Amino acid sequence: MKKLELHLHLEGAAPPSFIRGLAQEKRVDLSGIFDERGSYAYDGFEDFLRVYEAATSILTTPQDYARLLAEVLERCAEEGVIYAELFVSPEFCGGADLGAWRDYLAAMVEVADRMRAQGIDSRGIVTCIRHFGAERARKTAICAAETAGGWITGFGMGGAEGVGKATDYDWSFDCAKEAGLGLTCHAGEWGGPESVRQALDLGCTRIGHGVRAIEDGQLVRDLAEQQILLEVCPGSNIALGVYPAWDRHPIARLADAGVRVSVSTDDPPFFHTTMRHEYNRLADVFGWGDEEFAQINRWAADAAFCDEATRDRLRKEFQ
Numbered sequence: 001m002k003k004l005e006l007h008l009h010l011e012g013a014a015p016p017s018f019i020r021g022l023a024q025e026k027r028v029d030l031s032g033i034f035d036e037r038g039s040y041a042y043d044g045f046e047d048f049l050r051v052y053e054a055a056t057s058i059l060t061t062p063q064d065y066a067r068l069l070a071e072v073l074e075r076c077a078e079e080g081v082i083y084a085e086l087f088v089s090p091e092f093c094g095g096a097d098l099g100a101w102r103d104y105l106a107a108m109v110e111v112a113d114r115m116r117a118q119g120i121d122s123r124g125i126v127t128c129i130r131h132f133g134a135e136r137a138r139k140t141a142i143c144a145a146e147t148a149g150g151w152i153t154g155f156g157m158g159g160a161e162g163v164g165k166a167t168d169y170d171w172s173f174d175c176a177k178e179a180g181l182g183l184t185c186h187a188g189e190w191g192g193p194e195s196v197r198q199a200l201d202l203g204c205t206r207i208g209h210g211v212r213a214i215e216d217g218q219l220v221r222d223l224a225e226q227q228i229l230l231e232v233c234p235g236s237n238i239a240l241g242v243y244p245a246w247d248r249h250p251i252a253r254l255a256d257a258g259v260r261v262s263v264s265t266d267d268p269p270f271f272h273t274t275m276r277h278e279y280n281r282l283a284d285v286f287g288w289g290d291e292e293f294a295q296i297n298r299w300a301a302d303a304a305f306c307d308e309a310t311r312d313r314l315r316k317e318f319q
């Protein structure tokens with residue numbers, strides 16, 4: 001089955017073997033972030049963020065990012081993904097310096113172009129990191145605005161949702177919006193309905209996760225009416241303990257209430273998941289079949305940060 005994936009962190013998709021290989025080449029000891037089986041080792045969300053940033057610290061050149069993107073898109077293609085949107089962070093690509101960012105981006109665009117010819121289309125969503133604060137987010141937003149168009153089609157925010165309010169970052173989202181970028185923000189993963197409302201106040205048409213909106217009936221109705229798409233990552237939510245088990249996950253209840261949802265893997269090796277695994281679990285637990293999967297992919301196509309020709313092409317795949 002073909003699939004669209006809208007919520008995938010580039011560094012978070014790095015296989016442990018890729019990070020270990022790079023560490024060996026650079027003679028850096030990163031053994032502390034892996035368990036005895038070679039998987040990423042972390043305990044809870046805060047620690048996940050720490051290990052994520054430690055793994056990412058080995059990526060120091062445009063060439064490292066080019067290699068990573070090639071590896072990640074190849075794996076996407078193996079999972080049947082035909083179009084992926086990746087969160088990319090100028091913070092990790094030269095410290096949100098515009099000149100450095102342009103070099104990293106050029107290296108990634110070359111790979112994205114090559115992979116498109118091999119059947120996997122992609123776009124980049126420049127992402128600021130909430131726990132790095134509003135000031136640093138501005139520098140990221142400027143990188144986004146200055147390189148908008150082409151491969152970069154969106155702007156978003158990830159990181160620790162408990163830090164401040166989403167609206168503290170309004171300057172950055174306004175800047176990105178003026179540059180014509182699509183907007184999405186992580187919310188309603190660790191924060192409740194109020195956090196989702198703040199993301200809507202920023203002008204987002206999509207919400208990263210957003211699942212805790214289920215706790216507020218009026219918000220659920222608003223999301224449905226405004227056709228806001230939730231980038232849902234069920235396996236991530238289970239792995240990090242947002243919900244205790246698949247059958248407690250609200251994705252099916254949200255969809256039944258008329259909220260548009262899509263399915264993604266977020267940081268697949270961290271959560272021991274793949275797109276196939278997500279679809280299989282949804283089929284097992286909620287009885288989803290071809291019709292439901294076609295529907296979530298049509299919703300994803302409608303909400304994708306892409307040009308209209310691409311959107312039409314993607315929609316046709318799921319008619």
Ligand SMILES: O=c1[nH]cnc2c1ncn2[C@@H]1O[C@H](CO)[C@@H](O)[C@H]1O
Pocket residue numbers: 009010012049052053087088089127129158159160186189236266267
């Ligand atoms: O599941 C998640 N929830 C919230 N933030 C995340 C998640 N995965 C990654 N990041 C955040 O996104 C940044 C890079 O895109 C990472 O630095 C991390 O802070």
